[in-house]
Amino acid sequence: xxxxxxxxxxxxxxxxxxxxxxxxxxxxxxxxxxxxxxxxxxxxxxxxxxxxxxxxxxxxxxxxxxxxxxxxxxxxxxxxxxxxxxxxxxxxxxxxxxxxxxxxxxxxxxxxxxxxxxxxxxxxxxxxxxxxxxxxxxxxxxxxxxxxxxxxxxxxxxxxxxxxxxxxxxxxxxxxxxxxxxxxxxxxxxxxxxxxxxxxxxxxxxxxxxxxxxxxxxxxxxxxxxxxxxxxxxxxxxxxxxxxxxxxxxxxxxxxxxxxxxxxxxxxxxxxxxxxxxxxxxxxxxxxxx
Amino acid sequence: xxxxxxxxxxxxxxxxxxxxxxxxxxxxxxxxxxxxxxxxxxxxxxxxxxxxxxxxxxxxxxxxxxxxxxxxxxxxxxxxxxxxxxxxxxxxxxxxxxxxxxxxxxxxxxxxxxxxxxxxxxxxxxxxxxxxxxxxxxxxxxxxxxxxxxxxxxxxxxxxxxxxxxxxxxxxxxxxxxxxxxxxxxxxxxxxxxxxxxxxxxxxxxxxxxxxxxxxxxxxxxxxxxxxxxxxxxxxxxxxxxxxxxxxxxxxxxxxxxxxxxx
Numbered sequence: 212x213x214x215x216x217x218x219x220x221x222x223x224x225x226x227x228x229x230x231x232x233x234x235x236x237x238x239x240x241x242x243x244x245x246x247x248x249x250x251x252x253x254x255x256x257x258x259x260x261x262x263x264x265x266x267x268x269x270x271x272x273x274x275x276x277x278x279x280x281x282x283x284x285x286x287x288x289x290x291x292x293x294x295x296x297x298x299x300x301x302x303x304x305x306x307x308x309x310x311x312x313x314x315x316x317x318x319x320x321x322x323x324x325x326x327x328x329x330x331x332x333x334x335x336x337x338x339x340x341x342x343x344x345x346x347x348x349x350x351x352x353x354x355x356x357x358x359x360x361x362x363x364x365x366x367x368x369x370x371x372x373x374x375x376x377x378x379x380x381x382x383x384x385x386x387x388x389x390x391x392x393x394x395x396x397x398x399x400x401x402x403x404x405x406x407x408x409x410x411x412x413x414x415x416x417x418x419x420x421x422x423x424x425x426x427x428x429x430x431x432x433x434x435x436x437x438x439x440x441x442x443x444x445x446x447x448x449x450x451x452x453x454x455x456x457x458x459x460x461x462x463x464x465x466x467x468x469x470x471x472x473x474x475x476x477x478x479x480x481x482x483x484x485x486x487x488x489x490x491x492x493x494x495x496x497x498x499x500x501x
Numbered sequence: 502x503x504x505x506x507x508x509x510x511x512x513x514x515x516x517x518x519x520x521x522x523x524x525x526x527x528x529x530x531x532x533x534x535x536x537x538x539x540x541x542x543x544x545x546x547x548x549x550x551x552x553x554x555x556x557x558x559x560x561x562x563x564x565x566x567x568x569x570x571x572x573x574x575x576x577x578x579x580x581x582x583x584x585x586x587x588x589x590x591x592x593x594x595x596x597x598x599x600x601x602x603x604x605x606x607x608x609x610x611x612x613x614x615x616x617x618x619x620x621x622x623x624x625x626x627x628x629x630x631x632x633x634x635x636x637x638x639x640x641x642x643x644x645x646x647x648x649x650x651x652x653x654x655x656x657x658x659x660x661x662x663x664x665x666x667x668x669x670x671x672x673x674x675x676x677x678x679x680x681x682x683x684x685x686x687x688x689x690x691x692x693x694x695x696x697x698x699x700x701x702x703x704x705x706x707x708x709x710x711x712x713x714x715x716x717x718x719x720x721x722x723x724x725x726x727x728x729x730x731x732x733x734x735x736x737x738x739x740x741x742x743x744x745x746x747x748x749x750x751x752x753x754x755x756x757x758x759x760x761x762x763x764x
């Protein structure tokens with residue numbers, strides 16, 4: 212079942228185009244990655260979904276209903292985490308959580324306690340004294356504690372340490388198991404492959420492509436650097452590649468082979484060093500442009 | 502949400518109210534001792550030296566400052582007008598805009614609450630604090646005056662209420678203007694500009710018949726202290742205009758805020 216549908220969303224800031232004719236839909240229980248570089252239109256799309264800004268044209272449907280500013284019942288099923296969370300500095304963590312709780316009729320205290328414990332956040336601390344990471348944790352708790360049907364997360368892991376990031380991914384996967392739909396905006400490619408089912412790639416306000424993670428990983432978008440003892444020209448010939456860089460006996464190239472074939476082909480050489488790196492966002496975009 | 506608004510705006514309410522209370526406390530404390538027959542004579546002589554138009558501008562043609570109540574009717578209520586007006590202007594221009602300036606609006610907007618309810622919580626809080634400020638200052642002055650001299654209670658009560666009329670209009674006017682910008686600093690200047698320019702225009706309008714038309718451009722005309730002193734009643738037209746303007750500006754604020762881009 213389609214839970215979030217964006218239909219022909221266009222947004223201009225004055226004469227500047229931010230998002231052009233963007234359409235996508237999310238199915239119940241999926242994690243949809245929304246990836247693009249800074250300024251690609253990710254936050255504008257999210258702010259348009261949240262009705263923080265006015266759409267130049269297009270509509271957003273939530274649970275089959277047109278989602279406008281007035282639809283309070285629909286707001287209740289959303290959990291939102293902005294990229295830069297700003298909360299009331301004068302309050303303590305406990306006070307903001309109480310405040311948040313007061314807006315929802317259902318009992319959410321149990322879930323709140325669970326999340327606070329899991330993300331290891333001290334409720335007695337004042338918000339103004341929280342570090343960036345702890346503020347992010349608080350934002351995550353606020354987005355999740357009322358058990359929303361859809362989570363809209365904008366750069367949710369920025370500021371979190373790797374241990375907390377893993378706990379956060381675990382929480383998201385549990386949410387997915389429960390049937391929560393997650394719209395996950397990021398510019399970190401590895402995050403997408405870790406937890407998402409599908410990915411939407413946005414650049415310059417245009418949605419370039421929507422693909423499943425399986426399809427994306429089949430493309431094996433990696434950069435490989437190999438240093439061998441000798442015969443570098445032979446290796447280039449063997450792999451049938453155009454190197455990005457050649458430096459004596461070291462080459463760097465964009466890998467187009469699947470992992471098995473690559474390993475078989477390079478195994479006959481005396482390898483001094485090998486580095487397989489995740490492709491950069493730019494590589495991914497270039498791939499789709501090509 | 503309303504409770505939170507009341508809590509965060511309490512400090513500024515206390516500071517503004519206390520500043521006025523302290524001034525009046527000093528006045529009530531020293532006025533009886535400085536006012537004696539010799540001083541009154543000197544003051545009367547001094548007043549005769551001022552042009553009538555100028556005395557009119559400060560209501561000194563209707564009341565002398567030979568008593569604490571006399572001082573209140575002339576300078577005291579002007580001070581109350583300006584302080585309540587400034588407080589209303591600053592509160593109106595920041596109460597809603599603060600959420601955008603502090604970027605807390607993204608969180609607030611994610612909560613299941615309509616934009617018009619956000620505005621109404623702020624409006625209710627602002628209106629209540631203006632009422633409370635008028636009430637606290639009125640009660641304090643009443644006690645202070647009762648301890649130092651006899652005075653016309655009805656006239657005092659009506660004079661105490663009048664600053665509320667321009668106060669409310671200034672609050673709603675600056676609240677409405679604040680929906681056109683995202684910067685509190687800018688609004689801060691605009692609101693104080695409105696208050697002081699209004700006061701200057703109103704003072705100038707009272708100087709001569711030629712400048713009388715200017716009173717229509719000042720929000721302080723709504724207080725009409727002269728009318729209260731002369732008739733011991735509040736001009737009902739001013740009450741109607743103030744309430745109508747406040748309601749219209751409140752509706753316009755809700756309408757425009759609903760369309761506003763909040764980031």
